[in-house]
Amino acid sequence: MRQRRGIMWPGVQALLSAHACWVLLGALTSAERNRYDHCKSMVHTEEGPGWEYHACQPEATDMTKFAKVRLDPPDITCGSxxxxxxxxxxxxxxxxxxxxxxxxSHPAELMFDSEPALGSPAYGGGHGGGHVGGHVGAQGGLSTYWQSVSxxxxxxxxxxxxxxxxGKTIELTDDVVITFESRRPSAMVLDKSLDYGRTWSAVQYYADDCHELFRREAxxxxxxxxxxxxQVICTEEYSRSFVAKQDRTVRFEVLNRTALFAGVGLRNVASLYARLxxxxxxxxxxTLTDLRARLLQPATGDTFIDKENLKKYYYAVSNVQVxxxxxxxLHAKECKFEKGQLLCECEHNTTGSDCGKCKRGFRGRLWKAGTYLPYPKGMPNECTANTGNQNGLGGNFGAASKADAFLPSISSSLEELDTNPECSCNGHSNRCSYIDVLNIVTCVSCKDNTRGQHCQLCRPGFYRNFSVELDNPNMCIKCECNNFGAMHxxxxxSGKCECKEGxxxxxxxxxxxxxxxxxxxxxxxxxxxxxxxNGGTCVQRQRCACVSGYEGVLCEKSRCTSPNSCGSSSAGQRLRAPALPLLAASSSSLLLLLLLVALLSAGPVQTLVPTR
Known part of the structure; x- marks a missing residue:
């Protein structure tokens, strides 16, 4: 039996070609995404097999699955x-x-749940009869959402x-997207924290009028x-009043910012990694430990704000994507979630929640983060085994006699302690000095903007980064106080600068x-x-330039306290109403004038002559 040769229409052929290109692009994207997914590989040399280390990082994922969510105020959810x-x-x-x-009901967890299709058990089509808290959406599925009080x-x-x-430091890899079931807020701020919610800083402002609400340029x-x-910007792009339902998202654009270095489609990732x-x-x-959306004003549309319309004003969020x-x-390829806590599964002989320090016995050199370059394997900067005098002088230096026996002078103490990998400087120095008068050993030449006996404090102009451990080179963050707005x-x-008035x-x-x-x-x-x-001009928002004849902060006061006090100023005369002579006349003169007008309007006066 002969097979019929199929005919491929041009449209179908184009569609398949486009599909093939999409599959290829997906494969390339997947390959790019999976770079830095191996921390080490087996190599064979003349000395035998061994490990070659690479910089590595966990794969990007949906971080909302691991977040603890809090609403403030706690009673803001509708229904009670x-x-x-x-x-x-x-x-x-x-x-x-x-x-x-x-x-x-519309509780907070409905901001992060998956939205089932009609007929599924979660919708009620099966035996589950689970939580609904929503309505049928435009796509035929169930739209679930959290909602505030009106x-x-x-x-x-x-x-x-x-x-x-x-509860841990994370890095954003894609846009933060908040989808509203209601209209998008008229005013909103997205904040982040790097110290587990102790202090906050804005990453983006949202408003339908940036200047009016935040005094910022859109x-x-x-x-x-x-x-x-x-740069932290204010955008009006996501606060429009009338939009289609599918356009009710508010974004913090991560990809637009990374594309500035990697190009459109993130094709030149090596350039981005070099910048990072x-x-x-x-x-x-x-980078952040906490993310906060501050909803400041609900959308009101063009309706008049009165008691009859208040039930139309509220917030409703159907999905949050982080x-x-x-x-x-760059010292781990996996991040596990155990007992409600995220932890890196550290490689390269490192340890800590962020792999931020070397394991004991592997402090032959100072801890250092891995690097993305040279691309594509990066530099692991792994911790190496201890070298030198393993018995060193670590531990307690409380007894003066012991210190004198080992450290006869400051110069020799430097030489002895330099080779001790356990020098208690939190990895910010490998040089210690014995101070005979105080009978203590202290670190010298602290790096990474640290200071103190154990390099445990930050230099003036820097503050402690509580999201990392003491031995992390990024433990001190520059204050970066504004030169014009801060006192010093x-x-x-907590990183808060002392501000000037206003x-x-x-x-x-x-x-x-x-x-x-x-x-x-x-x-x-x-x-x-x-x-x-009164015709005054605003100069740089700082003062009003008044026309002649007026004064005051807003040019609201007239200098003309008497009829002739303004002189012959034409500007002043133009702004003053002309004097009315009738208003200055006496009441008796005004009465006679009105009587004369009435007589004249009555026509000619006839003279009556008596008859004889």
């Missing part, structure tokens, strides 16, 4: 007591939120903090350059309400909302 709410799109479409009924306490602000904590991530990749190796600020920008990986300093270049233990923010680079930024914060005297009066 039951509450009716309506939509802005259709004021007649209203529903009930009731925390006591699973099908009508704005029933207006004019008190309706504000919510959604905080995700990992920008997009696409407008950033390599020099401004870590050489620019600690860029790497730190994508992709990233554990920070393991030093900060407290200035705020962690680095003193933001202005308090009523102030504006111009090489420091200055009081706002006038702007487009607080305008100069």
């Amino acid at each position: 007591p039951p509450d009716h709410f309506c939509t802005l799109e259709n004021p007649y479409l209203c529903n009930l939120c009731d925390a006591s009924t699973p099908q009508l 704005w029933r306490r207006h004019p008190e602000p309706l504000r919510v903090n959604i905080t995700m904590s990992w 920008r997009r991530a696409l407008d950033l350059t390599q020099a401004s990749a870590t 190796d050489g620019d600690g600020e860029l790497r730190r920008f994508f 992709r990233g990986r554990c920070t393991c300093n 270049d030093r900060c407290n233990d 200035t705020s923010g962690l680095k003193c680079d933001e202005c308090q309400p009523g102030f504006h930024w111009n090489r420091g914060c200055h009081p706002i005297v006038c702007d487009e909302f607080l305008r100069c009066e």
Whole structure:
């Protein structure tokens, strides 16, 4: 039996070709993604088999699976007591939120669950009869979401903090995406913490009017350059009032920033890795222990804010996407989740939650993070076995006689302790000195911006990074206080700089309400909302330039205290209303004038002559 030769239509052929290209692109992307997935490999040399170490890191994954979520205030979720709410799109479409009924409740965990299809057990089509907390979406599946209470306490602000904590340092590898079931907020801030929630710094502002709400210029991530990749911007792109349902996402654009160095499609990843190796600020920008979304003002559309419309104003989040990986300093390829805690499975003879120190017995050189370069295997910078005098002088130096026996002078003490791998300097120095007067041994020449007897403190102008251990070279972070907004270049233990009057923010680079930024914060005297009066002109928001004849902060006062006090100033005369002579006349003269007008309007006066 002869087979019929199939005919391939041009459209089908093009489709298959496109599919083949997509598969190839996926394979390339997968291969790129799997680089740095081996920490060591077996090699054979003349001396026999051995290990060759490589820089390695865990694969990127959905980090929301490991996050602890907290809502502030705790009672902000709808349903206790039951509450009716309506939509802005259709004021007649209203529903009930009731925390006591699973099908009508919207708890916080519904921000992170998978949304099942119709007929599945989770939807109720099987025997599970599980939690619903949603409605049928546009794609035919169930849309589940968390929802806040409505704005029933207006004019008190309706504000919510959604905080995700990992209890460990992680690195973002993709955009942070928050999908709203309701309209997107009119004002929102995304914050991050590097010290487990002790201090926070903003990474992006969102508003429908950046200048009005945050006193910032509106920008997009696409407008950033390599020099401004870590700049905190305010964007109006995700706060529009009327959008299609599929456009209700708010993003923190990680890929747009990395594409500045790796190119479109991240094809030149070697360039990106070179920047990450050489620019600690860029790497730190994508690193965090906690992430917080501050919802500051719900969308109100074009409806008038009154008691009848308050049930339309609320927040509802259907999904939160955070992709990233554990920070393991390129010393681990796996990150395990045990007993509610993320931990790196460290290689290269390292240990610690972030592989941030060398194992005991492998401190032959100072600990160092791995590097991405030379691409594609990187540099492992593995910890090596101890060398030199293993019995050294580690341990207790409390007795003066023992110290004198080993350390007859400062110079010889330096020589003895230099070879001791257990020198108690937390890896920031390998030189110690004995101070005879105090009978102590102290580290000298502390590196990595550290100081102290054991290099355990930070130099002035730096503060302690509590997300890493004491022996991490990044344990001290530069304060980076703003030169114009801060009193000096030093900060407290949480990185907060001391700000000048009217200035705020962690680095003193933001202005308090009523102030504006111009090489420091200055009081706002006038702007487009607080305008100069009587023809005055606002000069750099700092003063009103008044026309002749007026004075005051807003040119609200007239200098003309008497009729002739303004002289012959034409500008002053133009702004004053002309004097009305009738208003200056006496009441009797005015009465006679009105009587005369009435007589004239009555026509000619007839003279009556008596008849004889």
